[in-house]
Amino acid sequence: MKSDILLAGVGGQGILSIAAVIGYAALNRNLNLKQAEVHGMSQRGGAVQSNLRISDEEISSDLIQSGMADLILSVEPMESLRYLPMLSENGWLVTNSKPYINIPDYPDIDSVYDEIKKLPNHIIIDADGIASEIKSRKSSNIVVLGAAIPFLPFEWEDYEFGINKLFGRKGEEIVQSNLEALKAGMEFCKTIKE
Amino acid sequence: MKNKLLLGDEALAQGVLDAGISGCYAYPGTPSTEIMEYIQNSKLAIERNVHRSWSTNEKTAMEAALGMSYAGKRAMVSMKHVGLNVASDAFMNSAITGVNGGLVVIVADDPSMHSSQNEQDSRFYGKFALIPIFEPSNQQEAYDMAYEAFDLSEKYQVPVMIRITTRLAHSRSGVYTKAVREMNQTKLPGDMRQFILLPSIARKRYKGLLSNQERFIFESEQSPYNKITEGSNKDLGIIACGLANNYLNESMKGTSQEYPILKISQYPVPVNMIRKFAASCKELLVLEEGYPIVEESLTGLLNMDYKVSGRLEGSLPLDGELNSDHVSRALGIELPASKEIPSLVANRPPTLCPGCGHTDVFLALNEALVTYGKGRVFSDIGCYTLGALDPLNAIDTCVDMGASVTMAVGAADAGLIPAVAMIGDSTFTHSGMTGLLDAVVKKSPITLIISDNATTAMTGGQNSAGTGSLEKICLGLGVDREHLIMMIPLRKNHDENVDIMKKELEYNGVSVIIAQRECVQTAARDKRIAAALKLKKVANT
Numbered sequence: 001m002k003s004d005i006l007l008a009g010v011g012g013q014g015i016l017s018i019a020a021v022i023g024y025a026a027l028n029r030n031l032n033l034k035q036a037e038v039h040g041m042s043q044r045g046g047a048v049q050s051n052l053r054i055s056d057e058e059i060s061s062d063l064i065q066s067g068m069a070d071l072i073l074s075v076e077p078m079e080s081l082r083y084l085p086m087l088s089e090n091g092w093l094v095t096n097s098k099p100y101i102n103i104p105d106y107p108d109i110d111s112v113y114d115e116i117k118k119l120p121n122h123i124i125i126d127a128d129g130i131a132s133e134i135k136s137r138k139s140s141n142i143v144v145l146g147a148a149i150p151f152l153p154f155e156w157e158d159y160e161f162g163i164n165k166l167f168g169r170k171g172e173e174i175v176q177s178n179l180e181a182l183k184a185g186m187e188f189c190k191t192i193k194e
Numbered sequence: 195m196k197n198k199l200l201l202g203d204e205a206l207a208q209g210v211l212d213a214g215i216s217g218c219y220a221y222p223g224t225p226s227t228e229i230m231e232y233i234q235n236s237k238l239a240i241e242r243n244v245h246r247s248w249s250t251n252e253k254t255a256m257e258a259a260l261g262m263s264y265a266g267k268r269a270m271v272s273m274k275h276v277g278l279n280v281a282s283d284a285f286m287n288s289a290i291t292g293v294n295g296g297l298v299v300i301v302a303d304d305p306s307m308h309s310s311q312n313e314q315d316s317r318f319y320g321k322f323a324l325i326p327i328f329e330p331s332n333q334q335e336a337y338d339m340a341y342e343a344f345d346l347s348e349k350y351q352v353p354v355m356i357r358i359t360t361r362l363a364h365s366r367s368g369v370y371t372k373a374v375r376e377m378n379q380t381k382l383p384g385d386m387r388q389f390i391l392l393p394s395i396a397r398k399r400y401k402g403l404l405s406n407q408e409r410f411i412f413e414s415e416q417s418p419y420n421k422i423t424e425g426s427n428k429d430l431g432i433i434a435c436g437l438a439n440n441y442l443n444e445s446m447k448g449t450s451q452e453y454p455i456l457k458i459s460q461y462p463v464p465v466n467m468i469r470k471f472a473a474s475c476k477e478l479l480v481l482e483e484g485y486p487i488v489e490e491s492l493t494g495l496l497n498m499d500y501k502v503s504g505r506l507e508g509s510l511p512l513d514g515e516l517n518s519d520h521v522s523r524a525l526g527i528e529l530p531a532s533k534e535i536p537s538l539v540a541n542r543p544p545t546l547c548p549g550c551g552h553t554d555v556f557l558a559l560n561e562a563l564v565t566y567g568k569g570r571v572f573s574d575i576g577c578y579t580l581g582a583l584d585p586l587n588a589i590d591t592c593v594d595m596g597a598s599v600t601m602a603v604g605a606a607d608a609g610l611i612p613a614v615a616m617i618g619d620s621t622f623t624h625s626g627m628t629g630l631l632d633a634v635v636k637k638s639p640i641t642l643i644i645s646d647n648a649t650t651a652m653t654g655g656q657n658s659a660g661t662g663s664l665e666k667i668c669l670g671l672g673v674d675r676e677h678l679i680m681m682i683p684l685r686k687n688h689d690e691n692v693d694i695m696k697k698e699l700e701y702n703g704v705s706v707i708i709a710q711r712e713c714v715q716t717a718a719r720d721k722r723i724a725a726a727l728k729l730k731k732v733a734n735t
Contacts, residue, residue: 011544023366027199036365037201038308039224039654044577046544051365060443062365065518067530078540084533102545104584107538115536171729 001031002055003153004064006083008074010100011043014141015075017166019050021145024162025154026054036062045102047079054153073148075141076100077112077124093119094148094189096127096140123147123189130184139181146185200369202362203228205333206272206300209340211238214375216267216295217245219255221624222653223274224309225363226302230272231654242377248650250659251595251624252277256284256299263297263353264389266381268344272300275316280595280625282319285353289323290391290399292351294383296344303359305484306515309652311575311594313513315484320355320461324403326410327355327461328419329436333367335419335459341372346413350406359483361515362437411462419459422471425452431475433458433468435488437516438481444518445527463488472500479524480504483516543583551711552578552618554683554691555645556588559614561688562695570610574598574626576618577652578645589616596625602640603633612699615642620650623660627667633704634672641698641705644668645683647713655716668706677705684711 005022009015019035026033036051053059066085072093074080080095087093093116099109116122127143142163149159159182167174200208207229210218218239220230233239233246245262249255252273262269273281278301285299301319304310320327326346330336336358343354387395414420434442435458442455456471458464472478472492477500480489486506493502503509509524510516522529546553555578559571573579573589574597581588591601599622602615617626622644633640646664650656660667668678677698681691691709698705 010542023199027368032368033199034365034367036361039228039364044544044547044580044652045542047542059367060440060447061518062361062367062437062440063517065444065522065529067532078538079542081536081539084535087533089531103540103542105540107540111538115538170726171733 001153002053002057003071004069005052005054005071005073005152006064006069006086007050007052008072008079008083009048009076009141010079010102011045011048013075013100015048015050018073018075018141018145019052020166021142021159021162022052022054022152024165025152025158028158028161029154031056031153032059034059034062047082049083071148071151073144075127075144077109077116078107081112081115090121092121092123092148092151094123094125094144094151096144097124098126098128098140123192125185125188127185130188131181134177134180134184136177136181139178142178142181143185146182147189149182149186150189197368197370199366200333200337201228201364201366202330202333202336202358203302203364204232205336205369206340206356206358207232207236208369208371209337210270210298210344211236211244212372212374213341213344214268214377215244215270215344216377217259217262217269218272219245219249219259219269220272221249221252221255221277222650222656223277224653225304225360226272226274226277226300227653227656228363229300229302231656238374248657248659252281253284256281256288259297260284260288260291260293263293263295264383265295267295267378268297269295270298270300272302274310275301275303275314276311276594277301278316278319285319286323287391288353289325289403290396291389292399292403293347293353294351294381295378296347297353298340298343298347298356299353300340300356300358302363303357303484305359308360311592313484315487316355316357317461317484317487320357321487323353324407325352325355326413327357329357329459329461330362331436331439331457331459333362333365333369336362337369337371339419350409352403352406357436359437359515407462411465414460414462414464415467417460417464419457420464420467421457422467423455423457425454427451427453428474429476431456431471431478433471433478433480433488435459435480435482437483438521441516441518441521442481445522445525449527451525458488463491468492477501477503479509481510481516481521481524486512544580545583546577546580547714549714550577551647551683551709551713552581552645553586554685554688554711555616555643555709556581556586558683558688558691558695559616559643560586560588561692562699563614566612566699570605570612571614571616572598572602572605573615574617574621576621578616578618581616594625595621596629599626599629599640599642600632602642603629603636603638606638606640611639613640614699615640617642617644618651619644619646619648619660619664620658622664623658623667627671630668630673630704630706631671637703639702641695641701641707643707643709646708646710647716648710649713649716651713651715655713655719664708668708673704673706677701677703679705679707681707681709682711683709
């Protein structure tokens with residue numbers, strides 16, 4: 001079993017939180033993990049990514065090879081496309097639909113969606129919309145993670161463990177709202193996959 | 195034994211802590227910052243009262259660590275690669291003085307310049323100083339090497355370098371830890387003349403260091419981190435240094451080729467091992483993260499008949515970070531088909547945060563300079579370097595820590611008047627103060643703007659040495675009170691700030707403008723911490 005995941009977004013959007021939840025989930029499952037993060041200059045509103053590799057065998061490289069990622073998980077639609085060379089032939093792309101526009105030459109959003117829809121395996125989710133529906137606007141990143149659950153090698157309890165580990169010190173309320181966000185993302189994915 | 199999920203940086207930090215260090219010294223710099231941050235938050239370090247506050251720059255950090263070693267205790271100093279340039283005077287000479295308590299120098303290089311001005315390879319510095327170097331290939335080795343490096347350091351009374359690169363520094367994986375060791379007692383050096391580098395003593399010390407080289411090579415030959423893995427296809431032998439081993443393993447997965455592999459993770463290079471290995475193969479491919487330092491040492495100037503390929507020869511790119519795609523190409527292994535990035539994807543460079551005080555400084559400065567024209571703003575290293583990008587286009591240089599001040603002085607000497615220096619508070623105390631003294635002594639017609647956000651922001655908001663005392667520092671250096679101006683960089687003060695700048699630009703001497711406003715990131719962080727504390731209080735009552 002191996003799962004190579006490319007997390008994408010813009011600095012400050014919370015992809016490291018997604019990475020941490022997955023990391024804890026892998027730990028809970030006793031799987032090997034390597035997680036390469038971006039720190040430093042790019043965190044200031046620039047494009048950021050994280051390579052997450054999970055396997056029941058020993059993992060060598062901290063980076064995923066081109067064309068080998070099983071999943072691109074993105075909290076921003078244009079950013080999801082930046083890492084297409086990493087995606088394997090049958091890999092899935094799961095992305096938030098809401099653009100984060102902090103550059104003057106952001107492309108027309110419908111053409112961005114069109115590019116994503118060219119892929120055989122993709123899910124576009126209005127994570128911000130869903131997050132505000134459940135009154136948990138800060139958890140849109142976790143909603144996106146929820147939509148990727150069918151493509152990840154974990155059980156629900158592993159995510160619970162991860163969310164508790166990450167948000168536990170912020171109080172039970174925050175833990176619950178993140179679990180709810182995760183569930184909402186997962187439900188959305190179910191409805192469109194069926 | 196405990197399995198912890200750690201960044202490479204954190205694994206190093208846990209390793210030195212478990213090895214019984216008494217002090218850690220550092221100045222923040224990507225990708226090394228998390229080493230010190232981990233130690234600052236470590237329960238063990240707090241219990242043992244391990245020294246763990248930030249230094250003003252890498253040189254002061256290196257010297258303080260050497261001082262702790264002099265007093266018999268184990269010390270670590272950590273920095274980014276270009277930080278070693280700043281610390282290099284102390285670093286080079288520490289190899290001559292040698293150490294008393296174990297001294298480990300951790301340097302994190304940044305190939306591909308994710309957050310740096312160059313991609314220099316610190317192994318050259320280790321070789322230059324003639325000291326042993328460890329280069330871990332994964333998080334576990336990072337921990338083990340940090341744990342063991344002190345023994346090697348104390349055995350030969352020499353500083354030991356651990357060199358890592360961005361990818362390992364900022365990648366997380368499981369690490370097994372070892373038993374925590376006792377700390378050293380304070381104890382003066384056995385040879386009380388050892389640390390006095392008068393020429394007569396330094397010559398003797400240097401001969402001692404030279405005579406130890408063979409022993410360092412012997413250590414490398416015996417090291418568990420350097421090893422040969424046999425392979426049936428001896429047409430090619432692969433030498434893989436540090437992290438390159440991972441990329442090699444990744445590339446070889448699923449192929450039927452079995453090349454012999456020599457892994458090198460401890461330097462000086464194990465000479466006999468390499469000779470034996472080379473003799474058993476037809477030709478060599480050298481994989482290393484950084485400059486082709488091993489490859490070059492093998493080919494030398496004459497490049498005899500034996501074929502050696504690598505980054506220098508051209509089988510792999512000479513610049514940038516190594517990865518398994520490059521390794522696969524060098525080995526002729528086919529890569530899986532991959533898609534193109536759609537052309538509509540636009541670049542998204544980092545930017546100053548919304549509401550950042552630096553932006554207001556730049557907006558005022560751009561307006562104040564309109565009459566003088568472009569090309570006279572010398573800047574420095576920090577978030578405000580982003581002022582170089584659209585739409586601000588507000589700075590003209592960024593070279594090294596502190597260079598804004600002194601380059602402005604030089605340009606003014608050449609007749610570019612007024613010249614403006616724009617520096618942050620932490621960079622100013624790191625390396626800008628001495629330049630300001632130059633300017634004051636020479637009465638240079640420069641305007642220095644210290645954009646003071648009361649933190650070392652770019653690396654994540656660490657303490658800044660000059661917070662609260664920048665005004666006094668400038669006055670102490672001799673800046674005229676009348677030309678030391680405070681301002682608050684807010685949009686509503688824009689016109690007033692432009693006027694202040696215009697006036698100081700006209701002054702034919704040293705002006706210093708301190709633009710003071712807290713970093714929006716640290717302000718938000720402090721608010722979050724306060725809220726969490728409140729929550730805790732409520733829960734406890």
